[in-house]
Amino acid sequence: MDECKVIIMGFGSVGQGVANALSMKKDLIKDKTGVNVKVVAAADSSSSAICQDGLDEKLLVETKKEKGKLSAYPEYGSDKNGADVLDAVEYDCLIEATPTNIVDAQPALSLTLKAFEQGKDVVTSNKGHLALKFREVTEAAKKAGVEFKYEASVGGSMPIINFTKDTLSSCKIESIKGILNGTTNYILSRMTAEGSEYEVILKESQELGIAETDPTQDVEGIDAACKTVILANSLLGIDATYSDVKVEGISKINSHAIELAKKDDYLIKLIAEVSPDNLQVSPRLVKRGSSYDVSGTLNMATIKTDLADEVSVIGLGAGSLETASAMLTDLISILKTKY
Amino acid sequence: MRINLVLELMDTPGQLLKALEPVSSLGANLVTVIHKRDYKNKKGNVPVQLTIEGEHEDLKKVVNRFEELGFSIIEMDSVVLKERITTIFHGHIVDQDLRDTVDRINELEDVDIVAFDIKLNGEEKSTALINIEAGIGRKHAVFDKIAEIAEEKDLLVINEV
Numbered sequence: 001m002d003e004c005k006v007i008i009m010g011f012g013s014v015g016q017g018v019a020n021a022l023s024m025k026k027d028l029i030k031d032k033t034g035v036n037v038k039v040v041a042a043a044d045s046s047s048s049a050i051c052q053d054g055l056d057e058k059l060l061v062e063t064k065k066e067k068g069k070l071s072a073y074p075e076y077g078s079d080k081n082g083a084d085v086l087d088a089v090e091y092d093c094l095i096e097a098t099p100t101n102i103v104d105a106q107p108a109l110s111l112t113l114k115a116f117e118q119g120k121d122v123v124t125s126n127k128g129h130l131a132l133k134f135r136e137v138t139e140a141a142k143k144a145g146v147e148f149k150y151e152a153s154v155g156g157s158m159p160i161i162n163f164t165k166d167t168l169s170s171c172k173i174e175s176i177k178g179i180l181n182g183t184t185n186y187i188l189s190r191m192t193a194e195g196s197e198y199e200v201i202l203k204e205s206q207e208l209g210i211a212e213t214d215p216t217q218d219v220e221g222i223d224a225a226c227k228t229v230i231l232a233n234s235l236l237g238i239d240a241t242y243s244d245v246k247v248e249g250i251s252k253i254n255s256h257a258i259e260l261a262k263k264d265d266y267l268i269k270l271i272a273e274v275s276p277d278n279l280q281v282s283p284r285l286v287k288r289g290s291s292y293d294v295s296g297t298l299n300m301a302t303i304k305t306d307l308a309d310e311v312s313v314i315g316l317g318a319g320s321l322e323t324a325s326a327m328l329t330d331l332i333s334i335l336k337t338k339y
Numbered sequence: 340m341r342i343n344l345v346l347e348l349m350d351t352p353g354q355l356l357k358a359l360e361p362v363s364s365l366g367a368n369l370v371t372v373i374h375k376r377d378y379k380n381k382k383g384n385v386p387v388q389l390t391i392e393g394e395h396e397d398l399k400k401v402v403n404r405f406e407e408l409g410f411s412i413i414e415m416d417s418v419v420l421k422e423r424i425t426t427i428f429h430g431h432i433v434d435q436d437l438r439d440t441v442d443r444i445n446e447l448e449d450v451d452i453v454a455f456d457i458k459l460n461g462e463e464k465s466t467a468l469i470n471i472e473a474g475i476g477r478k479h480a481v482f483d484k485i486a487e488i489a490e491e492k493d494l495l496v497i498n499e500v
Contacts, residue, residue, distance in 0.1 A: 177500055252495050256458040257427050260468035261497070263456070264425055271500050284500040285425055292500055 003036045004335060005054075005091045009111055010098035011044040011070060014125050014152070014327075016061045017320030018095055021328050023057035029328075033335040043085045045098075047071030048078045050089050082107055083114050093334065095327060096124040102222060102242065105129040112137060116144040121338070123330040125152035125323055131226035131242045134233040147338065149330035150234075154227045155180060155299045157322035158315030162329070164235050164303055171305035173235050175275035178301030179294065180227040182317035183211050183218040184250050184270040189295035191258050192267055198253055210297065220249035221270060221281040228272045228279055235303075240279055248282040261285055267293060341370065341392045345414040346405060347384045350376065358387065361404040367393030382451060386413060411449065411474060424471040424481055430494035432457065432465045440488055449474035450481055 008015050022037060030036055038054040049055055049063070049070045063073045071077040080088050094115040098108050105128035112129060115122050122141070124130075129137050130153055141148035151161045155178075164173060179185050183205065190201045202219065205211035217223045225245040232238040250270050261268050269292055271284040286292035291312040294300045299317030304310050316322045348354040355374055362369045373388035380386055391401060405412060413421055432440070444452055454470035473481050482498060489496045 248495070252429060253497075254429070254466065256460065256466040257429055257497065260427060260456055260458060260466060264468060264470070266425060266499075268427075268497060269500075273500075283495075283497045285427065285497055286500045 002034060002339075003038060004093055004331075004339065005038050005040045005089075006093045006095050006331070007085060007089065007091045008039060008042040008060075008095045008097060009085065009107075010096065010126075011042055011060070011064050012097070012099065013320045014097040014323045015042065015044075015095075016064060017322075017324030018097060018327055019057040019060050021321055021324040025328060029332060029335070033332060033339060035335045035339045037331070037335075040089045040091050041085050042070055043081055044070050046079075046081050048080050048085050048088075049073035049076045050078050050080065050085065051076040052089055083111060086111065086114055086118065086120075091120060093121045093123065093331065095331070096122055096126055097327070098126060100126050100217075100223075100226065101128040102131060102217070102226060105132045109133065109137070112148075113140055116140045116146055116148075119144060119146060121147040121149075121334050123149045123152075123327050123334070125150075125327055127153045127223070127226040127230065130233070131229040134229065134241070135239060138233075147334045149334065150230065151330050152323050152326035154230050155301065155313075155315060155326075156182070156317040156319060157325050158299045158301070158313055158317060159326075159329075160231070160301055160303075160313055161234055162333070163313060168303065168305055168308060168311065171307045174304045174306060175273070176231050176235065176301055176303050177271055177273050177292075179269055179292065179299055180272045180281075180301070180317070181218055181221075181224040181270060182297035182299055183215070184221075184224070185295070185299070185317075186210050186297045187219070188250060188253065188258075188268055188270065191253070191255060192262065193295075195255055195259065197255050198251065219251050221247040222249075224270060224272045224281040228274050228281055231272075231274045232279055236274060236276065238274075238276060238279070244279050246278075246280040246282070250283055253283055340395055340398065341390060342398055342402075343388070343390050343414075343416050344402075344412055346387045346389060347380070347382075347411045347413050348387055350379065350383065350385050354385075355387065357408065358389075358405070358410055361401050361408070362389075362391055365400045365404060366397040367391045367401050421472050422475060422478055424473055424478060425468065425499055426471070426485060427466060427468050427497040428489070428494045429466045429497070430464050430489075430492065432467050432492075432494065433459070435492035435494070440492070443488060444469075444471065444481070444484055447473075447477070447480055447484055449477050 041050040047069045108126040109129040187201050225247045232240045266285040273280045300314040302312045371390040450473045457467040459465045
């Protein structure tokens, strides 16, 4: 086989990032794997563009940006959306980039399960279905004999899941501790640098687009807790779900706490801890100059292993192309093993 | 082989003799003793610096015997054997009986609060940084106690990673 037909479901920041990254890297992927990747459909929440002969990635992004809807894509725009798109065209791999839903994991859950039933591989950036039903989803993939990859769900461009599974494969993973949410790290970094209060920096972060209008998922630790569950299941083999994580966000952190910590050469960071006896997201004290001392929207994680002791990774935790980079890496690894 | 260690003795008669007895009786040799009674640490105990020489097994027996006798070893070969724990509390720390909080941590065996720095904010919640010294292996007991107090008094705890 020398062609891989993909559907991009979800056409927000991440979905558009994937389209852009694919148009930039198509030739490279062909050189590396001998496979030509073709986007046969892309869908946003209410419409889609579908063409068995392939769509133009740049034109998809342009259409979405200018017209707001993929149904406006010249000639191949369609009102089909959701699971119907998976029936409308022949494809090999679903690139699932719909928004995370931590209540019932939809639409990611049903899209993913449907793709598995159809015998298709799935690459996802979504955290909802993984945080709520990790075992169910991974077992469904195994049963269907398809590939299911989710590097982009944790840490954006920071390599952690594949890195730990492949590069540290000789080691037993004892624990992972890290900063898994860029927005809160940005807020805490600025509070530390400027001595300002939480509410002030939050407001500025919202104006800059770093924090969302409703910042709850980030500042209350929900996003980091989802990632904690994904790491616990995928790397430590802990059968955990979202409700098993103790979660405390950063909204109670004031300038006094940061100032007191500074006096003793500490910083306050929102740390996710993944170990067999503790799944927790909470503000913690970290030594200045330690591996946890990363600022801005950066993410980091320290992986404690039996043979290699501690290994740390750092990278940009969010962003359109950054997250897309992790999804393309997953896609390439599927192409390398299956094609 | 030779090891250097610092023991913590109570300032009462006979303590030094009691500490030195196991050295010879268990087959090790005493090389140096530095004992300055006029220097006391924060707890009011006197640190004694010892250098002892002998077979590895014998030295191990001596160290175990010190522990059985209840002498706490603060340092061994320049490795500090006391851990320092730093934590931050945020909440109604004073109204929720600050003295009780401090006492309950200090009551733990081999655990002492050595510094306490509090920022008050009128009627609002206050924030305090606490430095605790604990014997090796006592960290978990301290964290458990802190969690228990925090839960009871509705305090936010910021522990070290």
